[in-house]
Amino acid sequence: MPILELMDYAGVAVFAATGALAASRKLLDIIGFLFLAGVTGIGGGTLRDVILGVPVFWVENPTYLIVCASVAVIVFLTAHLVESRYRLLIWLDAVGLSAYCVMGAAKGFDATGSMTVAVVMGMLTATFGGILRDLLSGEPSVLMRPEVYVTAALAGASTYTVTAAIGTPIIAASLAGLAVAFTVRGGALRYGWAFSPYRPRPGRPPDDVM
Amino acid sequence: MPILELMDYAGVAVFAATGALAASRKLLDIIGFLFLAGVTGIGGGTLRDVILGVPVFWVENPTYLIVCASVAVIVFLTAHLVESRYRLLIWLDAVGLSAYCVMGAAKGFDATGSMTVAVVMGMLTATFGGILRDLLSGEPSVLMRPEVYVTAALAGASTYTVTAAIGTPIIAASLAGLAVAFTVRGGALRYGWAFSPYRPRPGRPPDDVM
Amino acid sequence: MPILELMDYAGVAVFAATGALAASRKLLDIIGFLFLAGVTGIGGGTLRDVILGVPVFWVENPTYLIVCASVAVIVFLTAHLVESRYRLLIWLDAVGLSAYCVMGAAKGFDATGSMTVAVVMGMLTATFGGILRDLLSGEPSVLMRPEVYVTAALAGASTYTVTAAIGTPIIAASLAGLAVAFTVRGGALRYGWAFSPYRPRPGRPPDDVM
Numbered sequence: 001m002p003i004l005e006l007m008d009y010a011g012v013a014v015f016a017a018t019g020a021l022a023a024s025r026k027l028l029d030i031i032g033f034l035f036l037a038g039v040t041g042i043g044g045g046t047l048r049d050v051i052l053g054v055p056v057f058w059v060e061n062p063t064y065l066i067v068c069a070s071v072a073v074i075v076f077l078t079a080h081l082v083e084s085r086y087r088l089l090i091w092l093d094a095v096g097l098s099a100y101c102v103m104g105a106a107k108g109f110d111a112t113g114s115m116t117v118a119v120v121m122g123m124l125t126a127t128f129g130g131i132l133r134d135l136l137s138g139e140p141s142v143l144m145r146p147e148v149y150v151t152a153a154l155a156g157a158s159t160y161t162v163t164a165a166i167g168t169p170i171i172a173a174s175l176a177g178l179a180v181a182f183t184v185r186g187g188a189l190r191y192g193w194a195f196s197p198y199r200p201r202p203g204r205p206p207d208d209v210m
Numbered sequence: 211m212p213i214l215e216l217m218d219y220a221g222v223a224v225f226a227a228t229g230a231l232a233a234s235r236k237l238l239d240i241i242g243f244l245f246l247a248g249v250t251g252i253g254g255g256t257l258r259d260v261i262l263g264v265p266v267f268w269v270e271n272p273t274y275l276i277v278c279a280s281v282a283v284i285v286f287l288t289a290h291l292v293e294s295r296y297r298l299l300i301w302l303d304a305v306g307l308s309a310y311c312v313m314g315a316a317k318g319f320d321a322t323g324s325m326t327v328a329v330v331m332g333m334l335t336a337t338f339g340g341i342l343r344d345l346l347s348g349e350p351s352v353l354m355r356p357e358v359y360v361t362a363a364l365a366g367a368s369t370y371t372v373t374a375a376i377g378t379p380i381i382a383a384s385l386a387g388l389a390v391a392f393t394v395r396g397g398a399l400r401y402g403w404a405f406s407p408y409r410p411r412p413g414r415p416p417d418d419v420m
Numbered sequence: 421m422p423i424l425e426l427m428d429y430a431g432v433a434v435f436a437a438t439g440a441l442a443a444s445r446k447l448l449d450i451i452g453f454l455f456l457a458g459v460t461g462i463g464g465g466t467l468r469d470v471i472l473g474v475p476v477f478w479v480e481n482p483t484y485l486i487v488c489a490s491v492a493v494i495v496f497l498t499a500h501l502v503e504s505r506y507r508l509l510i511w512l513d514a515v516g517l518s519a520y521c522v523m524g525a526a527k528g529f530d531a532t533g534s535m536t537v538a539v540v541m542g543m544l545t546a547t548f549g550g551i552l553r554d555l556l557s558g559e560p561s562v563l564m565r566p567e568v569y570v571t572a573a574l575a576g577a578s579t580y581t582v583t584a585a586i587g588t589p590i591i592a593a594s595l596a597g598l599a600v601a602f603t604v605r606g607g608a609l610r611y612g613w614a615f616s617p618y619r620p621r622p623g624r625p626p627d628d629v630m
Contacts, residue, residue, distance in 0.1 A: 029616065056472075
């Protein structure tokens with residue numbers, strides 16, 4: 001499945017870049033760049049493989065580690081050229097999220113045959129790298145911001161799973177999942193798309209809360 | 211083992227409810243409710259199964275995911291009716307803790323035959339969901355509060371393990387563990403039961419510190 | 421491999437001691453000491469074994485749990501005798517880091533035969549216990565401080581892996597890795613060794629940034 005392998009490398013590389021950019025915002029040294037790039041790049045996929053009980057992808061194929069390290073060094077040498085490192089970080093994070101929700105759903109579906117598990121694995125593994133990055137670098141978690149983040153992963157994973165389950169070729173299902181996730185997340189970043197937050201005032205009817 | 215399966219579903223459902231209540235306190239959207247409910251509901255059991263090297267329970271049986279999602283939606287629609295969502299959260303958390311410390315000890319004992327491992331698995335998995343919930347929602351961890359939290363899990367897991375190991379029927383051992391854990395945790399919540407904290411002043415004899 | 425087993429027990433014991441010292445700094449009760457000592461002592465090795473897909477070391481051999489519990493009780497009874505618990509914590513942490521980076525690299529190399537995986541497993545598992553301890557006790561993560569922490573683990577793991585891979589006896593390779601890691605970390609603590617942090621000002625040539 002070359003399309004899925006390509007998306008796996010792309011997901012690892014862009015998540016690694018977001019980790020390195022977080023390191024640059026915290027003024028860490030080169031080893032801090034390598035560490036945050038590595039944890040962010042491989043964290044989601046590691047969780048996915050451990051939960052599914054399959055061999056962890058970077059233990060089988062250490063090339064992924066080389067990718068993370070290379071990205072960390074490149075960001076260390078070039079991040080000062082970027083005007084807004086935060087903007088770059090969140091857009092790269094959107095790309096990583098989109099690639100990983102498809103990869104997670106695909107691996108989850110292959111391993112279990114359950115669509116529910118596939119969607120949850122896609123959502124979980126697409127968001128876990130960013131959650132780790134935020135926890136370790138001491139940023140407020142992206143989960144707590146009023147942004148459509150988990151939703152984008154959920155939408156992309158569901159799109160892939162449903163289209164793949166009805167027999168669409170893997171390449172088309174993958175691109176559909178990727179497009180949906182990136183559109184939802186990009187729309188949130190660009191136009192502020194969001195669900196209404198929960199409003200706790202008593203007396204409001206539930207449909208108004210929703 | 212229907213009693214253990216029932217306690218497993220109950221533990222997942224009430225932990226999911228505490229995650230959803232934490233989401234309501236943070237004014238998240240419906241997806242935030244689903245995410246925090248899911249992570250809190252299945253987090254402890256996932257850690258348990260991964261460490262024991264057995265198939266992760268919700269990968270084998272996705273019904274658990276449906277339970278979490280249903281609980282999240284119900285809490286989203288009804289939490290405004292609850293007078294003190296924080297009180298409800300900590301009491302449901304006490305129920306989840308009690309159910310999970312028995313489940314964790316039972317699965318740990320079945321998988322390894324070691325009573326020490328059983329007690330530690332019970333304690334670890336009963337507390338891990340709540341730790342994850344607090345870390346992800348940015349609340350101070352329940353571990354750091356002067357409350358008998360880990361202790362309750364330890365007491366319940368020990369009670370189950372010892373009574374089961376001496377040949378008591380599983381149903382009786384389970385109910386005993388459940389009752390001990392809930393009594394200890396409930397006593398802490400209701401009457402402020404607590405150990406003395408560590409006191410750092412030099413010159414005090416150790417037995418006074420204890 | 422008695423040298424590696426010895427280092428494993430030593431790593432678990434000193435990390436457990438740092439967890440218990442963190443508990444004393446937060447004025448937790450005895451159960452808090454046990455919990456933080458346990459999580460810090462076995463956290464890194466648990467992650468290592470789960471990622472490598474081998475049985476988790478303390479599930480196979482619960483003696484490690486007894487070691488953690490004993491250390492927690494000893495620290496609870498004696499920590500008030502220590503003049504600076506923080507200094508003791510960071511120096512013990514340096515010993516644990518050194519022992520664990522060798523153990524992690526050794527187990528990673530044995531399980532996969534890949535030097536890259538061995539180095540990364542050594543680095544990851546040596547730092548993970550301390551990261552968990554800091555996250556759970558609410559301290560700023562040691563990763564964010566301008567100290568040579570991850571670097572020391574990386575240097576020790578690399579030294580072990582390279583010397584073991586060229587055929588040096590395990591005992592010599594282990595001691596070399598231990599010595600390099602402890603020297604690098606100790607130098608950082610004693611003499612303030614550090615890499616330059618990333619400097620974000622634009623216009624600086626990259627070699628100045630490095």
